[in-house]
Amino acid sequence: MQRKSLDVWVGLFIVIGVAALMFLALKAGNMGSMSFGKAYSITAKFDNIGSLRPQAAVKAAGVVVGRVGEIKFDDKSYQALVTLNMEEGYKFPKDSSAKILTAGLLGEQYVGIEAGGDVNNLAAGDKIARTQSATVLEDLINQFIYSKAAEGKDDK
Amino acid sequence: MSLRNWLSGLGAPLRDYVESIGYGARTFGNLLGVSPGLLRRPNLVIEQLHFIGNYSMLIITLSGLFVGMVLGLQGYYTLNKYGAEQSLGLLVALGLTRELGPVITALLFAGRAGTSLTAEIGLMKAGEQLSAMEMMAVNPIQRVLAPRFWAGVISVPLLASVFSAVGVLGGWLVGVKLIGVDEGAFWSQMQGGVDIYKDIFNGFAKSVVFGIAITFIALYQGYEAQPTPEDVARATTRTVVISSLMIWWLDFMMTALMFSK
């Protein structure tokens, strides 16, 4: 009867609707990352990660070489522990440094890696020793105000 | 006194208006009351889901795609000025899931499905089909109105989800593929900023409320229309106008409720 083909169409409609909802819901959570082949994980500790988020880019010389994985708080050193998933093809020396930089003036923050000079390269599970935290806008403003106040006092 | 006359002249239409609201509420209660009987005959609802939902898919999908693409374009031009184009994904997703998805879907639905419901019911009434059903001891509210009501209530949230999802893809198409915004930033900003409860669930709840309102208004206007061609035409116009106004008012109320905490 006509009813059978009707059921197929209606079923399709409901499936598509629910799939759309799932797509939306999963995007708000942690979706499977942009898959780009094999990756090795290294960690870095920061005093302040600012507004760095998982899935943010890890760039070296401006090129994306990895993605930020997990961000955790280490309550022994009171620092943020950031896991970086680096693309397999890119190797960095053991003494490379990691900075948290901002793309544009108000853009999202990413991790910038500057290569060091060591002969050995970072392997999976290694830690980046030299890190620079994100610039927090409030601290900058405070600095600016105090310096201006200090200037003013000197003048008097 | 002409002022007194004018005031008393206000009274009668006001009373009629309030009476019609009461009658509408009673019909709505009636509709809900007969609905449990539908569980025994799901085929009626499924059939209406096909006419109301499937046939709206095309316009909703296309509209969602274009709205998403325009959002992507306009959003980029504006964000670019502040160097914040990385947030494009966030902008598109939030705009769609919170507001544009539910509201535009509801407006399109009122125009496409609402008018067809009103016209169908109105013409059935004009052709005495509903009377005939009554005389055959079949409750027309249960047999004709209720299945269409539930089909509408189920369809609108699903359609709104499709609209938002396709819109996000449209924004991605324009932003990442055409303009060149960083793909990772696009999705990661979005995932960081779009909350399942606050944004997606609220948007979904909005579309459910819209679905209830529009479908009921459409059915009620058709059911109460006079059995003449002119009045059926006027009833379809009333459906669109009243639905649209209700959508705006409900949207404001729900937004205030949901996002004010």
Place this chain on the structure above:
Amino acid sequence: MLYYLPLSVTPTCYKRGVPKQRLTFLHYNTALKIMSSVVPNLVEIRDLHFSYGKRHILSGLQMDFPRGKVVAVMGGSGSGKTTVLRLIGGQIRPRKGHVKVQGQVVHKLNTDGLYLLRRKMGMLFQHGALFTDLSVFENVAFPLREHTDLPEELIRNLVLMKLHAVGLRNAAQLKPGEISGGMARRVALARSIALDPELIMYDEPFAGLDPISMGVTANLIRNLNTALGSTTILVSHDVKECFAIADYVYFLSQGKIVAHGTPADMMVSTDPYVKQFVNAEADGPVPFHYPGKSLADDLGLGVQV
């Protein structure tokens, strides 16, 4: 041949959840004769008043509809004939007086009671009122599907038999939009007798039909009434066809009964209204001119003309 329509399905089949499939072949007139001696009138109307707001539609009606008979309710347009049918069917409530069907006062029934009563009635609306989204077959099957639990095969046979009775069995797969008005009316007739009702009501069944269709419809109405042993109420203003098939006639004018009797009585009646109606006279108790000013006043000619 129609006197032995194989349509009887024992009443218990109608209850949901009790699917019995017995068909009995019964000569209805026998059952009818037994019933008529016990309760002669299927429908009784006593002192019926009805108004729409301030407009009085019916005043002080007294009517009897005996079992097994064809009773015609006639009158000009707007005399309240259709309102009588609606009151019998319980679609509207009277302002005063009552309608009794099978001894039950219609407007005092609750919804369930009313629906049970309506299952014993069949009504043919003026233009058929077929469901336009269903085929002819589906339309006739509708009451069977809604009110019985009969299996599909049995429903199919019943529907085809009903369509056969009205001569449209081979049109079963067509849609209402594909058949003529007269045929649609006949399909609606088949639908209204789908559950073998005890009371069949026809609202202007001859309106707008060609002479052949009129004759066919009139024959059907009479024969079905006899075959089903039911009571028929016929609302119409077609004198020739009604008088040919009715056993009794009521004449309505402006909401009151002005005359009643057998068709033979009506033909020789001296009542001016009946005479005007039966002989199709242009002017009489029902005026030709819409009431208002006289022609002289309208043309501004004063008293002279």
